Amino acid sequence: MAVRQEFRKSQGVVPFGVGAIIDFPEEALMSAGLDMWPSEQAVGETRVALLNACQVVDSRLAARLTQELGRKIRYFLTPAQAPERHAFGAQVKPDTAYMPFVRFPNWYFCPRCRVLKQIPWNSQSAADSMKCSNFGRRVDGSGEPCGNLKKNRRPSMSPVRFVAACEAGHIMDFPWDRWAHKANPSCLASVGDLYLYSTPAAGLAGIRVGCVKCGNSNSMAGAFRQDVLSDIYNGACPGHRPWLGPDGKETNCNHTPQTIQRGASNAYFAKVVSSILIPPYSAKIQQLLDRPDVWGEIEVSPLFDGKLHEPWLRKKAENLGVDPEAFIGAIYERLETPQGNTLKVEEKSEEKYRHDEYKAFLGPRPPKSERQDFDTSQHAAGEYGQDFAGLFDNVVLVRKLRETRVLTGFSRLMPAEASNAPPASLSLEPKEWLPGFSVRGEGIFLTLNQLAVSEWLKKSAVLQRTALLQERLSNLAQQRGTPTRVLTPQSVLVHSLSHLLIRQMAFESGYDSSSIRERLYVSSAADNPMAGLLLYTASGDAEGTLGGLVRQGLPGRLELTMRAAMHNAAICSSDPLCIESNGQGLFSLNLASCHACGLLPETSCEEGNLLLDRVMAIGSQNDSTVGYFSKLLT
Structure with missing residues (x-):
């Protein structure tokens, strides 16, 4: 019998996306690959209902991922909503379904007798196999064997803490048999011969795996050394991908597996790409035409005298709730361009991609009928006082925004950006869709005064502090064999400002700091210079649109928040060591920034709480002019 386990829909993309291990009561499961998702398994009307209920459309992001991944991406799907609890025999709605999981790790131990046992990857949570049926003696030799107990008294098996993984995302069970028999590889141990038990020794040395057949045992001390599993796996990774099922094994992996704890932070690094929906993509008609079901129906509609049947299109527009003339005009525009897409996105770097958003925030406010997903109001920096105007160019209150987050892959041991291994695949065969979700929120968009930034960049201390971080970044990239990132003083300044403001906003806006996210817009390119940031809320619940963040951005409030943030940044409980x-x-990639003054929750920061320096913002005791915002301290 299956057991119902619950989590939020957005969590099915991140942090519990494909390949992630999730701890549920009495068991650990792994989120299954895209091949097992309900929309892939369903057929006919059920599949259509699931696609309509779960589909997320962002053509700008889809075009970008098509270029990056080298395959056509048409849309994104959220995890399906679970069926409502209903009486036996009641009909389940076709647009609801349970999300698939596989059992991993497959090794479990009995908390009573300590025996180790393998449980199949597809076993049900309430199956008899989840109960201990060991008829052998307990590891301490006392008490009755678990197998002699009545079934309802037998203890449930618990998942082991340790697994093995490599940088390419492969993950496998820890080799308990080989580890226990390091001193006696010839022992032919069978089911029920291995035990995992504790001794009075401290740390990992107190955890041992032993074999009752040959008497050999081995402690877990040393199991976490980087190359300790190399001999066991003959210097190569087995390439196991349990999230893809029994056929998911990959060959020719050159990375060496390492022992990790299944709940460790390095067991799963999701590679997530996000995008803000901006005009013209945010227009209602464009969003409707981006939907594969709507556009697909138009593409296959019959022609009359070589033209589309406009009466049918008018009826379609009325059913969709849009102006028929504008709807038909947008369709003809698309049909006149290659691949039926007027809003073609040329190949762009991340910097240029964000520059489009940068321009949209500074552009005109959308018409009233098009503000459901993007609505802004601009304020001149002069409205916030003379000191503020000398530091900032623009303040844009983003009353409504929509962000799309998409899972494109994942890695283990270290983030994909810091590894030379490609991200792990989400499916056996490439799909035309990816898991993602869309959230709505509000925010404040700020741009720094370009003239003031240019003057600030002339200070030698600013360049020296940036060079120190750049050297460490370059050395780290060289060690890992990854491209070297070019760091600029503007990026450190904007990032540090973002953290200081979020910490202060958490006190004043009504949002928790983990609910406020940053999005940085920095470029020193001559054709599209940027020095701005977006602080926004985009949560998967009602907290995303409380209105408190926009209210804090109004004249008379934002300048006070800014001053308070700088005054608080000037005092750190770890000073003078911190400053x-x-x-x-x-990797020493922060200068004057620590948990007491500058770091944020993991969900808020784009840079992993690295590349921060509050001296760039407020200056130091020896030289206050290094701080771009030092005048706000007077």
């Missing part, structure tokens, strides 16, 4: 630091945090 005088030449490197702290992961």
Whole structure:
């Protein structure tokens, strides 16, 4: 019998996306690949109902991912909503379904007798196999064997803590048999011969796996050394991909597996791409035509005298709730361009992709009828006072926005961006869709004064501090064999400002800091210079549109928040160690920024809480002019 386990729909994309291990009560499961998703398994009307209910359309993001991934991406799908609890025999709605999982890790142990047992990848949660049926003696030699107990008294097996994984995303069970028999590889142990037990020794040395058949045992001390599994796997990764089922094994992986804990933070790094829906893509008609079901129906509609049947299109427009003339005009525009897409997105880097958003925030406000997903109101920097105007160019209150987040792959041990291994695949065969979800929220968009930034860049101390971080970035990239990122003082400044503002906004806006996200817009290119940031809320629940963030951006409030943020940044409980630091945090990629003054929850930061320096914002005790916002401290 299957057991119903629940989580939010958006969590099915990240953090519990394809390939992630999720701890449920008494068991650990892995989110299954796209081949097993309900929309892939369903047929006929049920499939259509699921696609209509779960489909997310963002043609701008789809075009970008088509170029990056080298295959056509048409749309995105959210995890299906679970069927409502109903009486036995009641009809289940066709647009609801349960999401698929596989069992991983497959090794479980009994908390009573400590025996190790393998459980099949597709076993049900309430199956008899989840109960201990060991007829052998307990590891301490006391008590009655679990197998002699009545079924309702037998303890449930618990998943083991340790697994093995490589940078390419492969993951496999820890080799318990081989590890226990390191000293006696010739032992032919069978089911029920291996035990996982604890001893009085401290740490990993107190966890041992032993064989009752030959008497050998081995502690977990040393199991986490980087190359300790190389001999067991003959120097190569087995290439297991349990999220893709029994046929998911991949060959020719050159990475060496390492032991990790199944719940460790490095067991899963989701590769997520996000995008803000901007005009003209946010227009209602364009969103309707981007839907594969709508456009597909138009493409196959019969022609009359070589033209579309306009009466049918008018009826279609009325059913969709849009102006018929505008609807027909948009269709003809698409048909006159290659591949039926007037809003063609040329190949762009991440920098240029964000520049489109940058221009949209600074552009005119959309017509009233087109503000359901993008609505802005601009304020001149002068409205916030003279000091503020000398530091900023624009303040844009984003009353409505829609963000799409898409899972394109994942890695293990380290983020995909920091590894030379390609991200792990989400399916056996490439799909024309990816898992994603769309959330709505509000935000504040700020741009720095370009003239003031140019003057600030002339300070030698600013360049020296940036060069220190750049050197460490370059050394790290060289060690990992990845491209070197070019760091600019503007990016450190904008990023540090973002963190300081979010920390202050959490006190004043009504949002928790983990609910406020940053999106950075920085470029030193001559044709599209940028120095701006978007602070926004886009949560999967009602907290995304409280209105508190926009309210804090109004004249008379934002300047006070800005001053308070800088005054709080000037005082850190770890000073003077923090403000005088030449490197702290992961790989020493932060300067004057620590948990007490500058770091944010993981969900808020784009850069993994790295490349921060509050001295760039407020200056130091020795030189206050290094700080771009130092005048706000007076």
